Amino acid sequence: MKLSVLGCGAPVSHLPNVNTQSPSAYILEWGHGGKLLLECSTGIQDRLKKKGFDIAEIQHIFLSHIHTDHVGGFPSLYQDLWLNTLWEKSDERRLKASSTRTIYCSRQTSTNLLKILRLLMPESKGRLYPYPELNFVDIQNKARLELNGAKLTTVPTFHGSGMVRSLAIRVENYEGVFVYSGDTGICQGIEDICRGADLFLCEACAITDAEMRARGHLTPKQAGLLAKNGGVKKLVLTHLAAPRLHDLEPVIQEALSSGFAGKIQIAQDGDVINLP
Numbered sequence: 001m002k003l004s005v006l007g008c009g010a011p012v013s014h015l016p017n018v019n020t021q022s023p024s025a026y027i028l029e030w031g032h033g034g035k036l037l038l039e040c041s042t043g044i045q046d047r048l049k050k051k052g053f054d055i056a057e058i059q060h061i062f063l064s065h066i067h068t069d070h071v072g073g074f075p076s077l078y079q080d081l082w083l084n085t086l087w088e089k090s091d092e093r094r095l096k097a098s099s100t101r102t103i104y105c106s107r108q109t110s111t112n113l114l115k116i117l118r119l120l121m122p123e124s125k126g127r128l129y130p131y132p133e134l135n136f137v138d139i140q141n142k143a144r145l146e147l148n149g150a151k152l153t154t155v156p157t158f159h160g161s162g163m164v165r166s167l168a169i170r171v172e173n174y175e176g177v178f179v180y181s182g183d184t185g186i187c188q189g190i191e192d193i194c195r196g197a198d199l200f201l202c203e204a205c206a207i208t209d210a211e212m213r214a215r216g217h218l219t220p221k222q223a224g225l226l227a228k229n230g231g232v233k234k235l236v237l238t239h240l241a242a243p244r245l246h247d248l249e250p251v252i253q254e255a256l257s258s259g260f261a262g263k264i265q266i267a268q269d270g271d272v273i274n275l276p
């Protein structure tokens, strides 16, 4: 299994003296042709292209929740795929661009995303593009799915003051166990799903515990505690608040103060991380 980091940042494009990172997007690849785009933030096509990924090849997408920094690029990716089906000269690639996209997300995410897509194309009177079709796998609660020989499990987590239906995802096969937190605070879902992960990609967006409790984000120490209690092998912190990006060492130290003794890394745009 291999994780490519296309965007590990919080939703801010420019802060003076801060090396800001792109908003959320990752690609997880595994044997038997498994490829899953995790999140679809603004500018996703450019970042995919720069890293050598073809949007026509991206058939499966996981969206943890509806917030802009996680789904803001979906409408333009969708439009881009439609235009590819019109203008691509290669039959093979045109077929790939036009094939149904499967999107794993909560019912709240799919409902709102479909509303947004329709609002963006009023001339279509409620119809979407004929291609690609969008197959939303609406996840109301826990789900167990299979994709290219890997088992996919999702659980609801606590985020957006409890008003946002957010999901974490676990992908496992003979190569290892990968878990991505999405945006979450401490809750039973995230405690359960990260158990035994070889690689736990975990948000650490909160700066204070009070902020974490109120809005549903984790501090680096909370992420470390989850990893410690879950027996995680490697913790990759992501989605840091932008003001923390200029000095990463205190973030590592805070995560280590949890007592977690495994490997810790802070994700950076462009990273490629292999499992285990």
Ligand SMILES: [Zn+2]
Pocket (backbone or CB within 6 Å): 065, 067, 159, 183
């Ligand atoms: Zn969020």
Ligand SMILES: [Zn+2]
Pocket (backbone or CB within 6 Å): 024, 067, 069, 070, 183, 239
């Ligand atoms: Zn977020």
